[in-house]
Amino acid sequence: MRLQDKVILITGGASGIGLASVERCLAEGARVAMADLAGSAGAEKAAELDKQYAGRCIFTAVDVTSTEQVNQMVTDVVAKFGRLDGVFNNAGIGGINPADSYPDEDFLRIIDVNLNGVFRVARAALKPMYAQGSGSIVNCASILGVFGQSGTAAYTAAKGGVVNLTRTLALEGAAKGVRVNAIGPGYIDTPLLSLLDDATKQFLIGLHPLGRLGRPEEVANAALFLMSDEASFITGANLMVDGGFTAGKS
Template identity: 65%
Template sequence: MRLAGKNMLVTGGASGIGLATVTRCLKEGANVVLSDLDSSDGAARAQALNDAAAPHGGRCLFVPCDVAHTQQVGELVDETVAQLGRLDAVFNNAGVAAGAPAHATDDATWLHVIDINLNGVFRVARAVLPVLYKQRSGNIVNCASILGVLGQSGTAAYASAKAGVVNLTRTLALEAAPLGVRVNAIGPGYIDTPLIKHLEPAQREALIRLHPLGRLGRDEEVANAVLFLASDEASFVTGTCLLVDGGFTAGKS
């Protein structure tokens, strides 16, 4: 198994890409702390995974955290290390979706999206890095987006936050490399998760047409990319943003 005996923390782990990653990494032998808001289904998800047949049983722990709060992030990392003894990989995935053109984005919306999607990634990385530096090993995978590498109308706050995640990833990778720690990001395209279930059929078809592969992505496909970056198979990969986008960013045919 590709993560046998490894300890992993996943934020935003109660649904969508986060939950798919928790499940995938458990299957590959990791011990996983699933973190999400206290009001989420995280505790029930972790319990269900532990109650399932092998190989999940007993290796998934729920620890609540709101990444908008520095104290909670610190407590999450402390609890993770206390429970698992060490930390080998972090999937920095917690985030919120938002869509509005710049002129219709008020301060509260802008600040909320930036605070969760960019500042939250920074808070988790800042809390985790001293642990990894002390070990002189481990890695972080940040969740960016296709909108971190190109623009799209109606996404001013979200795209700005995700672009920040991409360059934060590069900067952290440079700082961490001499201490034996890798930092990467993933950039999902439009993934068929609960975040887009509200779309009308015509809107969904329009999104599908933007992907040369002719469909939306699946959350397990993104989880596979996180697994690769978090594993020793990516031991010479740092500072990159791996796009999992069905060709969305390749250009126009």
């Protein structure tokens, strides 16, 4: 199995891409800590998966805007499993507003979750990874980490920051045995998109040359690959999982 006995931490793990990633990593032999907000369905889902995968899944509650909670999460995972081999930094939120009327509170909240939260988790994870001399961090960016889109000033700023943060962390971690990469998903068919009307959904589908939306497990497969030893010579990359969305853009 590709992640046999590796310890993997996945934030935003209770639904969508995060949950698909938890399931894929468990299927490939990992011990997985599913992290999400205390009020999420994570505890229940983790308990179900723990039974299915013979005690290899735990839930840890975390708000990535809290340095204290993030640090405690990593401490608890290492105490439980003895090490930390991979992190999928997947927690994030969205938001749409025109820039000229974007409220400070909304803008800063998105930056705090989508960029600062990624940094907090990576910073905490680097400590045990440096100590053991190995590890892989995968940060969830977006197609909007490399292109702009009207109404998404906070989201694009945060995801663009994630891409460049990834490169810097990769440079710092390389000599210490730690790889850091990013993933740039296109529009993924999660429950959130089910709220859209058919015309909007068809418009989004048309943006992807492959002619469909992505599936959560397709992003999970990319995260799994980057956390596995198969990607041992890959660091500082931003892997687009976007159905060709960015192929014709420059």
